[in-house]
Amino acid sequence: MSDLVLTTADWVPDEPRGYVRDLRVRWALEEAGLPYRVATTSFEDVEARLPFQPFGQIPWLTDGDLTLFETGAILLHLGERSEVLIPVDPAGRANVLQWVFAAQNSIETAALPWVIWSSAGDETRCPGRDGLDAYLDGRLTRLEAVLAGREWLADRFSAADILMADALRLFNGSDVLADFPACRAYVERATARPAFRKAHADQLAHFAAADAQRAIAS
Numbered sequence: 001m002s003d004l005v006l007t008t009a010d011w012v013p014d015e016p017r018g019y020v021r022d023l024r025v026r027w028a029l030e031e032a033g034l035p036y037r038v039a040t041t042s043f044e045d046v047e048a049r050l051p052f053q054p055f056g057q058i059p060w061l062t063d064g065d066l067t068l069f070e071t072g073a074i075l076l077h078l079g080e081r082s083e084v085l086i087p088v089d090p091a092g093r094a095n096v097l098q099w100v101f102a103a104q105n106s107i108e109t110a111a112l113p114w115v116i117w118s119s120a121g122d123e124t125r126c127p128g129r130d131g132l133d134a135y136l137d138g139r140l141t142r143l144e145a146v147l148a149g150r151e152w153l154a155d156r157f158s159a160a161d162i163l164m165a166d167a168l169r170l171f172n173g174s175d176v177l178a179d180f181p182a183c184r185a186y187v188e189r190a191t192a193r194p195a196f197r198k199a200h201a202d203q204l205a206h207f208a209a210a211d212a213q214r215a216i217a218s
Contacts, residue, residue, distance in 0.1 A: 003037070004034060006061055010040035011211070017207050018203065019170070020203060027162050031162070034082060053069040061074045075163065078159070087155075097160075099153040103164035112167075114176075115170045118174065141180075143183055168183060
C-alpha cells in the first residue's frame with residue numbers, strides 16, 4: 001500500500017483554524033484507520049501550490065504517483081480504499097455518492113455565501129441578502145425533513161456525513177440552525193465521533209506548532 005500524504009498549509013490565521021479543509025481529509029483518514037502523514041506548503045506562496053492545486057488552495061492528497069485536489073474527490077478516492085467511507089455494494093455506494101454531491105452542491109453552495117456575507121458584517125436588508133437567506137432556508141428545510149427521520153444520510157455513517165456535517169459546521173457561532181433541530185442534532189452526533197475530535201485537535205495542534213516556530217524565528 002502506498003504512502004498517503006496530506007498536504008496542508010504550514011500556517012493560517014486564527015479565524016479559519018478548525019475549519020481549514022484538510023480537516024475533512026484528516027477526519028476521513030481517521031474514520032477509515034488509514035495511515036498517513038502530513039506535509040506542509042507555504043501559506044503565503046500561492047504560486048508554489050499551483051502545480052498541485054490549480055486554484056492555489058489546500059489541501060491535496062498524494063497516494064503514490066497520484067495527486068488529488070478537492071476534498072470531495074479525495075474522499076471518493078479514500079472510499080475506494082475503505083468500505084468504512086463508501087460501501088462496496090452498488091446500492092449502498094450509489095446512495096452515499098448522491099449525498100456526497102448533495103452536501104457540496106445543494107448545501108455548501110448555499111451555506112458558504114451566507115457565511116461569507118455574514119462575516120463581512122453587512123446586516124443591510126437588501127434584495128440580494130434576502131434572496132440568499134431564502135435560498136439557504138429552503139435548502140435547510142429540505143435537509144431537516146430528511147434528517148428528522150434518520151441518524152445518518154445513508155444507512156450508516158459515511159464519507160457523505162463528513163462533507164455534510166462539515167458544511168453545516170460553518171454555522172457554528174450563529175443561530176442559523178436554531179429552527180432546524182434535526183440538522184443541529186446531526187452536527188452534534190457527527191462532531192462527537194472520536195475520529196472528528198482527533199482530526200480537529202490535530203489540525204489545531206498543527207497550526208499552534210506553526211505559531212511557536214514563527215515566534216522562535218522572529
